[in-house]
Amino acid sequence: MTGQQDRQRGRRSRAFKAVGLTLAGALVLGVAALGWAYRHLNDNITSVDIDNALGDNRPPRAVTVPTPSGTASATPLPTTALNILVLGSDSRSGAQNQELGGGDSTGARSDTAMVVHIDAGRTGATVVSIPRDTLVDRPSCPLPSGGSTAPAYGAMFNTAYSVGGPVCAVKTVESMTDVRMDHYVEVDFSGFAKLVNALGGVTVTTAEDIDDEDSHLTLAAGTHHLDGTQALALARTRHGIGDGSDLGRIGLQQTLVKALLEQIAATDLLTSPTRLYEVADAVTGSLTTDTGLDSLTELTELARSLKSLSSERLTTVTMPVVPAPSDPNRVVAREPAASQLWGSLRRP
CATH class of the missing domain: 1.20.5 (Single alpha-helices involved in coiled-coils or other helix-helix interfaces)
Structure with missing residues (x-):
């Protein structure tokens, strides 16, 4: 060589x-x-140990449904229905939340409340909206300090969060529905806006013109592609539509939920690590959950089980209500329709 x-x-x-x-x-x-x-x-992710705070005096968990023979797979879907209380809240302080209309840490409110029922096979889901102006009997709730809140009768539903945080919100919902909340998810104002922006916006269609000075949203009837700030304003709009009640706002929120599902399905996050991280950062940065969902692994597992759930398989309803006899600006559950609705969520 x-x-x-x-x-x-x-x-x-x-x-x-x-x-x-x-x-x-x-x-x-x-x-x-x-x-x-x-x-x-x-x-x-911020978490709250709701199970430990509430103990065993709660509605029973959902019954496990037997897996049909011949349907085994490498990654079997859960065989137990799941109920998740989802709150949209302005409870977190900070410049971004306040700029978007949020309150400070001493003025916590739950602006949006939905019970999300996911069926045992994860092929369908029902979202039940609870008007925040509903008058309910609020139970006594444990506080982190070791004390407890006083029970209240004929109180507005959203006061449960104000006086006792996530634990009291869950206990109040379970008390009025007799449905076990398996998980709790709270999303704040700025996190929701960031999520919509990370997804590239969301497309919604409105049936009527919207002009709401409180939410600072003006839209002509028709289809619009909204950024995060506009989508949040849509979710909070009530005075610029219908009779100005919370029921009109709930309709917009339900439209927005379905539009977000469609946007997520249309966005191939796996082909863009940067966008995937932006979405994950927006989601986790805006969340308060129970301790059963307070890790990326647990959230990913839940998302994986829901990958086949499309907007067409999502049913949105509002808890049946009627004007409250004591105050025409408030509502109460309409019976027996409300109890029948909650009863349907207790079945496998």
């Missing part, structure tokens, strides 16, 4: 070594970045 061949082999060896070191370095940096991202997303 000549000296020139030796030099060429030496150069190739050094080149291969440099490439190997570069790839190894990139791999290490990539793993480190993934580890940092996972920790960051996990740390974003």
Whole structure:
């Protein structure tokens, strides 16, 4: 072998070594970045130990449905129905929330309340909206300090969150429905707006003109592609539509929920790691959950089980109500229709 061949082999060896070191370095940096991202997303989530706070004096959990024979798969879907209380809240302080109309930490309110019932096979779901102006009997709720709130009769539904936070919101819903809330999810104003922006906006169709000075939203009837701030304003609009009651706003919120599902389905997040991270960061950064959903792993598992759930398989309803005899500006549950609705959620 000549000296020139030796030099060429030496150069190739050094080149291969440099490439190997570069790839190894990139791999290490990539793993480190993934580890940092996972920790960051996990740390974003705020959780409340609702099960421990409420103890065993609660409605029973849903019954497990037997899996039909011949339907085994490598990743079987859950065989138990799931009920999740979802609140839209302005409870978190901060410049972004206040800019979007949120309150400070001493003025917590639950502007939106939905019970999401997911069937045992994860092929369908029902979203039941509870008007925040509903008058209910609010039970005594445990407080983190060790004390408890006083029970109240004929109180507005959204006062449960105001006086006792997530624990009291869950206990009040379970008391009025006799349906066990398996999980709790709370989304704040700024996080919702960030999520919509991370998804590239959301397209909705409104049946009538909207002009609401309180939510700062003006839209002509028709189809619109909204950014995060506009979508949040739509979710909060009530005075610019219908009779100005909370029932009109609920209709807009239900339209928005279906539109978001369609937008998520149309957005292939797996082909864009950057957008996937933006969406994950927006979601986790806006969440308060129970301890059963307070990790990225648990949230991902729930999302995986719902991958076949489309907007066509989502039913949206509002708890049947009538004007309250004591106050025409408030509502009460319309019976027996309300009890029949909640009863349908207790069946497998």
